[in-house]
Amino acid sequence: MPGIQAAAVSDSVPLRGLNDQGGFRIEGRPEPKQGDDGPQANRPRISSDYFGTMGIPLLRGRVFNERDRAGSAHVAVISDMAARMYWPGEDPIGKRLCIDWAADGRPIWREIMGIVGSTRHFGLEARQKAEIYIPHTQSPQPFMILVVRSQAGELSAAAAASVVRLPAWTRTLRASAYAAWMSLSPPPSPAAAFKSC
DSSP states (O other): OTTEEEEEEESOOTTSOOOOEEEOEETTSOOOOTTOOOSEEEOOEEOTTHHHHHTOOEEEEOOOOTTOSTTSOOEEEEEHHHHHHHSTTSOOTTOEEESOBOTTSOBOOEEEEEEEOOOOSSOTTSOOOOBEEEETTTSOOSOOEEEEEEOTTOOOHHHHHGGGGSOGGGTTOEEOTHHHHTTOSSOOOTTTTTOOO
């Protein structure tokens, strides 16, 4: 599509206040005591080109690629805030965490492949949260948001209309008005939604 520089999908995006947040386990550490929530994080499911489309910088390691799919080794990418909060003084790359469980109750351990910049999901004034990103190909969701980066003035209703031409597994996508924000040029500054504490 003319003017479109990049596109991706996610089940949550910064500043919308809508995401999957909850607890997770870190391999080798004791489970939380009763009444203790334990480690907490936002847990977006994303496509492999999400970070580039959103302008979220890779700080260490790698982001997802086409090899991170159903049936391959389970992986995760964490934010730098998550790294500071839950692996202080450690290198989290190569460590494993669990945010979901198999049908038989076994934990699905995911290897941390990379660390990216932190974002804000609940407004610029809200307290930031740690983030654990999961490839949506390994954890499909019924509702996904299409995000688009375009040159200034080039984004139009055609971007939303293009959803019907996407592959079958994406036909439940909802083109988000957030795509209009991604049409800004230059792209949103890390000093705003992508600012770390």
